Amino acid sequence: MRYIVIGAGAVGGTIGGRLFESGHRVVLVARGEHLEALRRDGLGLTTPDAGLRRLPVPAVGGPQELALGPEDVLLLAVKTQHSAELLAQWAGRPVAGGGTAGERLPLVCAQNGVENERLALRRFRRVYGMCVWLPSTHLEPGQVAASGSPLSGVLHLGRYPAGLDDTAERISADLAGSHFAAPVRADVMGWKYAKLLSNLGNALEAVGGPIEGELRLALLDRLGAEGAAVLAAAGIGYPDEAEQRAERGDRVRLVPMPGTTRGGGSSWQSLARGTGDIEADHLTGEVVLLGRLHGVPTPVNGALQRLANAFAAEGREPGSLPERELAALLEPSALPRALR
Known part of the structure; x- marks a missing residue:
């Protein structure tokens, strides 16, 4: 071959x-x-x-x-x-x-x-x-x-x-x-489809930087909850996290390499290279599409889809969205207590 x-x-x-x-x-x-x-x-x-x-x-x-x-x-x-x-x-x-x-x-x-x-x-x-x-x-x-x-x-x-x-x-x-x-x-x-759920943080990382701290983790949880809800509504099955972990085991461990900086995932890399486009329409955007087809609201996925596309079109630096704009993506009741 x-x-x-x-x-x-x-x-x-x-x-x-x-x-x-x-x-x-x-x-x-x-x-x-x-x-x-x-x-x-x-x-x-x-x-x-x-x-x-x-x-x-x-x-x-x-x-x-x-x-x-x-x-x-x-x-x-x-x-x-x-x-x-x-x-x-x-x-x-x-x-x-x-x-x-x-x-x-x-x-x-x-x-x-x-x-x-x-x-x-x-x-x-x-x-x-x-x-x-x-x-x-x-x-x-x-x-x-x-x-x-x-x-x-x-x-x-x-x-x-x-x-x-x-x-x-x-x-x-x-x-x-x-x-x-x-x-x-x-x-x-x-x-x-299981991987799709894990990729929903790509747009968040691309516009908001590393997914760490209460705000970004709260946003990641909301992205995943919306994704799981639309897959359930669509009747789409997928391996759960335990099955995925068992399949991967310790066969792929991340190892730092001298002179090499990972920086971020594929969407972050698209912004860093200034390609002018990004895959958000087919990651968070897939959740938005399924939500519209099956009557499930997906406000956070939709907001990050729009932001990621704007970042790519405008050539903005990855991870540069101000904290207050990130916080505005969540309803006040869903914000970490320190940010309410």
């Missing part, structure tokens, strides 16, 4: 780099300065076990630079707001022996949120969901850092909308030999 990683940022770069190190054929797909750095210097991958090394992983700017074959696996690792455009670019590309990528090749959605698989299934016949628990950072062109140890991440994998097959098992085996745990699950979307 050859892995074509569409989006070689923090997640895609780590997965692609680890697969390449373990002897698999990998192509990274990137753009702009990141692509230039990958082509010039290779992928700079930093992990606790081996520090920084430069990996000569082939890199391209798009599907027009590749000839696709029947053993290729497309691994989509971009933010959801970029998925539709890229799916359209790749689906119609010819595959050696006949047919197109959309007809013949497996496409794995290694992304947060739950919308990517549905978008992909419009254009690709063979779609796989991947629930990504992989603490990683991409702030500089050509470089990614993954701070998990002894494994880099836990990547639940399964067919979309549900089920298992030999392809999922083969991908899982390759990942398991590349510093990942990769459990194959017929109900992978349940794991992705």
